[in-house]
Amino acid sequence: MxxxxxxxxxxxxxxxxxxxxxxxxxxxxxxxxxxxxxxxxxxxxxxxxxxxxxxxxxxxxxxxxxxxxxxxxxxxxxxxxxxxxxxxxxxxxxxxxxxxxxxxxxxxxxxxxxxxxxxxxxxxxxSPPPDWALGSVVYQIFPDRFARSKAADKHETPDWAIPADWSDPVDISPKGVAHQLYGGDLDGITEHLDHLESLGVDVVYMTPFFPARSNHRYDAS
Incomplete structure (x- = not known):
């Protein structure tokens, strides 16, 4: 031993x-x-x-x-x-x-x-941070990869996107990284707020969700 x-x-x-x-x-x-x-x-x-x-x-x-x-x-x-x-x-x-x-x-x-x-x-x-921020549990969400809403299939696929099914592996090629689209949306987030609450989450921090030509939307137009 x-x-x-x-x-x-x-x-x-x-x-x-x-x-x-x-x-x-x-x-x-x-x-x-x-x-x-x-x-x-x-x-x-x-x-x-x-x-x-x-x-x-x-x-x-x-x-x-x-x-x-x-x-x-x-x-x-x-x-x-x-x-x-x-x-x-x-x-x-x-x-x-x-x-x-x-x-x-x-x-x-x-x-x-x-x-x-x-x-x-x-x-x-x-100025000090707001009181609500101190001790909060913050959950960051990448909208396209979090959840598809019940109405997600009704959304049109943008011309720049590479459509992906939810279970498809992530495409790590230079084009796929920014253009593979799984279809997660804002309604998908709101439909799962109870799940976030059960995890003890106090604050949701989302990456950009504005109109853009990428899945990450940091190139917001």
Whole structure:
């Protein structure tokens, strides 16, 4: 029998940060607000310093984090960031230990320099988001692929479309991707609102449904 994995062998030995209230002090900041971000670092990592990298004006800026708590298994570090821009990208630079340095971003821990694409983000605006949006379950719908209504067969097929039966496989050719049409429609969505409600959905977010010459309708005319 294999021995049980230790913390060093599992994700518990990895530094961790996420966008929840446990790690971010203000989930809906406004421009100019200061927000505390925390990172949990296992003692096994032997990290002796943490900095948070941002780039408010395009140039890298490093904010030193302070160790604010130590448990039997982890150190907790905290830094305060200012929301200068509507979107503030940030990642953690961890120094010390056997690797000397490592980056922590939304994609994980890296022992090499990384681009901004995987950074954590603070999103700030002049006005806070509406109350109904906080905690809502949002369901995105691509109308053509969601459901055909009872009257869908009566709709004329556009001249640009490649008609498809509902059970046909998706055509991934360059032409088929944008022009294969399954016939899902708005009435098909309304006829299935009870199903969405049973899933706990609060908000429906639809991709474009305006007149266009594609199934995705991002080329709306």
């Amino acid at each position: 294999s021995p049980a994995p230790t913390r060093r062998d599992t994700w518990l030995s990895q530094p961790h940060h996420d966008g929840s209230g446990r790690y971010v002090s203000n989930l809906a900041p406004r421009l100019g607000d200061r927000v505390d971000v925390l990172v949990r670092v296992p003692l096994e990592a032997e990290v002796d310093g943490v900095h948070v990298r941002t780039a408010p004006d395009g140039e890298a800026t490093f904010t030193a984090a302070k160790k604010v708590r130590t448990t039997a298994s982890d150190d907790w570090w905290r830094a305060s960031l200012t929301c200068h821009n509507p979107v503030t990208n940030y990642r953690f630079l961890l120094t010390g230990g056997p690797t000397k340095y490592a980056w922590l971003n939304g994609a994980g821990v890296h022992q090499r320099d990384v681009p901004d694409a995987g950074d954590f983000r603070l999103v700030a605006h002049d």
